[in-house]
Amino acid sequence: MKFANRMNEVKASAIRSVGKIIAQKKDVISFAAGLPDPSLFPFDEIYGVTDKILKENPAQALQYGPTQGHGPLIDKIVELLQERDNVSARPENIIVTTGSQQGISFCAMMMIDPGDVIITENPSYLGAINAFRPYQCSFVGVDVDENGMIMEELEKALKENPKAKMIYVIPNFQNPTGKTWSEERCRKLVELANKYNVMVIEDDPYGQLRFKGEKVPTLKSMDTKGKVISLGSFSKVLCPGLRVAWICADKEIIEKVELLKQGVDLQSNQLAQMQVCEFLESYDFEGHIEKIRAAYGRKCNLMIETMKREFPEEAKYVEPEGGMFVWVELPEHIDANELFNKAIEKNVAFVPGESFYPNSDCKSSFRLNFTTTPEDRIEEGVKILAGVIKDCLND
Numbered sequence: 037m038k039f040a041n042r043m044n045e046v047k048a049s050a051i052r053s054v055g056k057i058i059a060q061k062k063d064v065i066s067f068a069a070g071l072p073d074p075s076l077f078p079f080d081e082i083y084g085v086t087d088k089i090l091k092e093n094p095a096q097a098l099q100y101g102p103t104q105g106h107g108p109l110i111d112k113i114v115e116l117l118q119e120r121d122n123v124s125a126r127p128e129n130i131i132v133t134t135g136s137q138q139g140i141s142f143c144a145m146m147m148i149d150p151g152d153v154i155i156t157e158n159p160s161y162l163g164a165i166n167a168f169r170p171y172q173c174s175f176v177g178v179d180v181d182e183n184g185m186i187m188e189e190l191e192k193a194l195k196e197n198p199k200a201k202m203i204y205v206i207p208n209f210q211n212p213t214g215k216t217w218s219e220e221r222c223r224k225l226v227e228l229a230n231k232y233n234v235m236v237i238e239d240d241p242y243g244q245l246r247f248k249g250e251k252v253p254t255l256k257s258m259d260t261k262g263k264v265i266s267l268g269s270f271s272k273v274l275c276p277g278l279r280v281a282w283i284c285a286d287k288e289i290i291e292k293v294e295l296l297k298q299g300v301d302l303q304s305n306q307l308a309q310m311q312v313c314e315f316l317e318s319y320d321f322e323g324h325i326e327k328i329r330a331a332y333g334r335k336c337n338l339m340i341e342t343m344k345r346e347f348p349e350e351a352k353y354v355e356p357e358g359g360m361f362v363w364v365e366l367p368e369h370i371d372a373n374e375l376f377n378k379a380i381e382k383n384v385a386f387v388p389g390e391s392f393y394p395n396s397d398c399k400s401s402f403r404l405n406f407t408t409t410p411e412d413r414i415e416e417g418v419k420i421l422a423g424v425i426k427d428c429l430n431d
């Protein structure tokens with residue numbers, strides 16, 4: 037088969053192979069998934085809004101719509117950005133995308149030439165790394181501490197890589213590390229992006245899921261020179277199956293994305309956009325998110341308290357203030373892929389960290405998700421995992 041050269045860059049993701057192994061076994065306590073808790077999906081409300089739309093407006097819901105997105109939904113996104121994030125966007129600064137995954141993909145399509153350098157947190161979101169790869173770029177991963185990306189290292193990377201085109205970051209409750217950036221780091225990032233004339237993609241699907249600590253202003257709210265493309269999504273605060281998300285950026289960028297979107301999928305799902313819009317109109321969205329925050333906060337606390345009691349001191353982690361993940365770092369000689377093989381024999385799963393590093397340069401960490409496992413199994417799973425880690429350290 038004569039595939040394009042760019043297909044040489046496309047690889048199967050580790051999460052899929054982990055998923056296949058888990059699917060072959062029964063009764064696994066899985067901390068591997070990256071999914072929201074489905075018991076928190078607003079089933080009755082979605083049923084209600086769908087019924088209303090199909091009774092009152094069926095032709096519009098089932099017809100083609102504008103590429104930029106459903107107008108009333110765009111107006112609601114503008115309001116949300118103003119109220120929550122202090123971002124003064126206008127409708128021309130927004131385009132609705134099919135998940136923020138598509139937003140990442142559009143940024144790649146729009147910005148990356150072969151040979152460009154993309155700077156990410158080290159580690160970063162696997163789905164973004166995989167969206168960038170086909171565009172034949174290389175990656176520079178900048179290390180992260182408990183306050184976010186280390187700015188001295190970012191500046192060094194920018195100086196050393198004149199072909200740096202974009203900095204892709206997840207400042208709130210990052211996937212995979214669960215870490216949050218301090219306001220100081222956020223301000224410095226925007227300053228450096230302006231100084232070195234690089235675009236920033238701020239991917240923020242978890243920003244509303246803060247269950248403790250102080251909210252940090254978004255990068256977009258600090259952006260005075262149009263350098264930040266911000267991505268938001270309804271996946272983690274409503275449900276991912278509707279695939280409704282958005283890009284907020286300068287008008288010039290939105291117009292380019294609109295042209296690309298015409299060639300990719302014409303528009304995002306019209307019915308789904310109207311469902312989200314009607315939900316925001318008819319129900320208490322903030323109250324709904326509050327329920328998710330409370331449930332995730334409880335589960336995270338249970339996981340962390342059990343880790344504090346059971347994990348050996350060699351296992352290092354930062355307690356998340358929101359989101360869905362905890363990241364565990366082990367001494368360098370431990371290979372988390374081998375740890376996974378031992379844990380799955382005892383019916384516990386997680387995602388080994390290697391594939392979250394764009395240059396695969398670390399094997400000794402792993403990601404735990406706390407949102408999908410029922411509360412009564414979190415403690416049991418963490419205890420088993422602690423035993424497996426201790427065995428590996430003693431080998």
Ligand code: PMP
Nearest residue numbers: 135136137161211269271276281
């Ligand atoms: N960005 C990050 C950091 C994510 O973790 C995810 C989903 N896991 C996405 C983007 C994609 O989300 P969506 O459902 O909006 O496409």
